Amino acid sequence: MSRQRARSDIADPALADQGAARIGRSERSMPVLRAIRAGFAEKRPLTGLTIAACLHVTAETAILVRTLTAGGAQVRLAASNPLSTQDDVAAALAGQPEVTVFARRGVPPTEYHQHVDAAIGAGPALVIDNGCDLSVALHTDHKELAAGVIAGCEDTPTGVLRLRAMAAERALGYPVVALDDTPTRRLADHRHGTGQSCVDAILRSTNILLAGRTVVVAGFGPVGRGVAERVRGMGAMVVVTEVDPVPALDAVLSGYRVLPMTEAAPLADVVVTATGNRDVVRGEHLAALRSGAVLANAGHFDVEIDVRWLREHAVDVRSPRPAVQEFTLPGGATVSLLAEGRIANLGAADGNPPAVMDLAFAEQALTVGWLASRDRLPVGVHRVPSDVGTEIATLELDGLGVRIDDLNADQRRYLSAWQGSWEA
Template identity: 60%
Template sequence: MSGHDIADPGLCEAGVRRIGWADRSMPVLRSIRERFAAERPLEGLRVAACMHVTTETANLLRTLQAGGASVAVAASNPLSTQDDTAAALVAEYGVSVFARSGVDMETYYRHIHAALDVSPHLVVDDGCDLVNILHTERVDLLPGLLGGCEETTTGVIRLHQMAREGALRFPVVAVNDTATKRLFDNRYGTGQSTLDGIMRATNTLLAGKTVVIAGFGYCGRGVAERARGLGALVVITEIDPVKALEALLQGFRVEPMASAARQGDVFVTTTGNRDVIRAEHFEVMKDGAILANSGHFDVEVDVRALEELAVDVQRVRPQADEYVLPDGRRLVLLCEGRLVNLAAAEGHPAAVMDMSFAGQALTCAWLAGHHEALPPGVHDVPAEIDSEIARLKLRSMSAEIDVLTPDQEEYLSSWRSGS
């Protein structure tokens, strides 16, 4: 395959160094890459991906290549693209990359179409945009699709909607739903990188601030835990009574957004839904309140409503826009409402993405060998893949676990032993 659209090929050397730095913290993916190079489980297959074009993603794409695949990638978020990484992928590693930092939405979708022009056998998606276009504008490619992987909660929600309506035409594996993804990437990765992005964008002190977090899924839990660890008073908003109860029993305050909006100094959305923070909330917020999104698409904060309310907008820092309201209050929106952890920081640490992308790589190989037995729909990652990733990660961290004795195995597998 050939073809690309990147900002500057001259950034290749810097990108190679950054990719290598990330690779040092990705021992699980590195071991899988070595195995793939020997076994070639993806020999002759074309893979189209729509993902954040970062150093960690680059190491996943290198792994798929080592398995024998030809790879094309488009950016899943224009603000997260690292132009030096894109240059290195093209010039050093031979990946077809269609990604430039900061492109408009027309170019964003043109890049996705360009990645799909390779007529892929497998797709790797981050938010379901690529799968959506396959089912709406590129249906001619569907007969050649063997399967796909989805990385995000938002994407999995959309895929289940498609499956319920009978619209999903090929099997897609919900890599997001593995324990090694949800428990570590969503919780520890999102928790750390979200606050990293907020602090880089604003240089604010979180200790003593009231941080309102919308959503107490794994991402929201991670942000809440890290914010509390930095000395913030954390308020959770939720629509799920079970998650709300869990937050309450973990010591967080739980309130509706209508009341939390009056108290918050910093707001973080992590829901995967739209208009979580909207006009009636902006109207009662404190002067100087900071608004950040860590829930994938830029719909969680109603930016259009904020623009309509404001009498002036100024860029006060590189990723911070100040909206001045008629009464003089100022609300600060980070990263135009896009993912704060990728636009203002560098996304999840490589050590966390090591497990997530190991899951992507092993699932792609599994799909290549098992797609004929999978009907169209959303499928779980086989449990043995998740366990293998955890074992490899433990080994890389020099940690050991116990093994059941024969008597223990018999006890657990028999009902005759009694108590």
Template identity: 55%
Template sequence: MAVPPNDVADLGLAQAGVRRVDWAERAMPALRRIRERFVAEQPLTGVRVAACMHVTAETANAMRTLRAGGAEIALAASNPLSTQDDTAAALAAEYGVAVYARAGMDQASYDRNLAAVLEGSPHILLDDGCDLVNIVHRERPELLSGLTGGCEQTTTGVIRLRQMEREGALKLPMVAVNDTATKRMFDNRYGTGQSTIDGIMRATNAMLAGRTVVVAGFGYCGRGLAERARGMGARVIVTEVDPVKALDAVMQGYTVLPMEQAAAEGDVLVTVTGNRDVIRAEHIAQLKDGAVLANSGHFDVEIDLPALESLAVEVREVRPQSDEYVLADGRRIVLLAEGRLLNLGAAEGHPAAVMDMSFSVQALTVAWLVGQHSSLAPGVLDVPEEIDNEVARLELEALGVGIDHLTPEQEEYLHSWRE
């Protein structure tokens, strides 16, 4: 097989990448079943896919599934710190994916790689933060006529898409994969919760039991993180702007405070909101000596990094992915993973078993888009319920779990107002 165009660190790492991808595949049974189906049905023959995603072993298995269905794929990294160079090499050398990703690449390289995946005039966009959609609409509008649609798998990206839709700017049907029940429950809640704790532990080797962890944001990701921090023995404080979510946190037994108060109490503070400037200069002024700051939101804007840098008189790396900012008054503030997405910058992201569901939904949704595109209008679309249910069914089947089924009488009772 000819190696497609690529920008990877070292193609010689391909075999190590194959081993990593194969290990992840063991925990992705639903995606394996979908790949087998795609091999037989070839629903994506001739379809060109441009993807901006974290280049990890789990993503590689998603790309293999789309390739098995006949798709041509160009993949760029969605985060400079999350790329696994051996996985990128395997994608190019062994799995036929045109991949543009190097660990630690600078902003210019990141932008260049995003442009590269669009050069093939794609039919489908797979986005992770709405970057590709943004570029197409603002810089490459000539590509719109050839695009069928796409998928967005992050909360941040869906927020952007809905704003584009409200303003009449969105010219494509984009499916909010992030908003499915399986994605929110497993990827956002269980995946983010576990992988964020993993990132904190790898970067700091700190003990969480008996310490105070501040979780900024109590959406699905924040809930998962709060649950797991409490499970580690931490005292958890939640900050929120949404009164309903704040009330939910209170009813679950968490302390809820404004960030102005929480900052002074936190030993570890993690933002997971999808918004910017959640921790600002006035909050940094309240932090304890040795406080740890981290972000598990998609973009590195949740912590006001310019403010932190302006307050520091010295910055030094104290551990891999841990930078210590020494303030004028002597306090030391530790920033993890450069304020980027912690669970992928300092750890390996979600477990493969979690991504199995998210990528299974995405694979089936891509096939659905290709089959239904002529009837779809521009806008933000939900994943069809039958796809979400199918993925859940495949996962239960893989786990050997059986469930009940409604009897005809029960079906009639549920659908009849006369009963």
């Protein structure tokens, strides 16, 4: 055990017992992943494979890692965001012989990238990524190792955008499955999970009263919709900004006011970005905010809000509460930024609830098992097999004690027929 801890780069091995307790608490709310782990332990579909993973190092991620090792894998884990790492969880995982961890909360960018390189090591057979940093490193700094990768999985919409760009330029060296692009993931993880945990981050870090306040939500995808639903339910007035006419129309028909950011920013008490794009809230928007406005980014990277503009124009910066930076601008107005403009639900709170991550990581585990057990896919970005999502939803409903109807033979024939009478 001591040799394993020496190979890992973690904050404090003495935190392992505390981390184990945290992991155990989360595990009780993750029945689907527990069931998959039991199956993996019996069949050992990942025996002999090394998995390089770049994920948020949280208690829920620990359950995924233990599921993979139960299947026979060796896992090398790096953090996908320095502010999301739970040091006690990293310590608990580093004590597991099949796991090496490179994660310490708050490391600077240089060490962050060193950790990603360390997770790649001598070359993995499978890759699990969250934001595409590991995949990009493999294709730029470790090109000779990319050819040995059987396949990868990408967990975020932002990462999938980067992978599709790589594929379009013929730069992608191995097949990757886009884990975020399934009905189960969009419903549970994005809309309900991140929607709730992002609002939790705002409340936990600021203690703001949302009732009667104006909240501007940039982006009306599943995450933006989840945030908008929850803050409206708490009495906030919600304004949505969009660049795509289809979700913009969806927002209007859902009862939200839709404005360009230039018009929305002066109305905002809180701004939440959920687009996956850069420069969503720019200098001209920041200058127009009401004094006391709160900024939170629900996206993966710290590029949606122009943090550099705030730092360059502020006459004073304070940290009045954990995970909050308060910038005083010329003229005396203040703007509060959560989690340095990084992913707020993990930088300023605990991330998605374990019950949500149960579904997300179950999908991930089953997809990794599927990739390990089949012939190599063609190079490109692929969808999750449809039966994986169905299996996960079925397991979750069973765990909740929910029963649904089955189609009978006549109904199945009716749905598959095109000839004959369709009348009763």
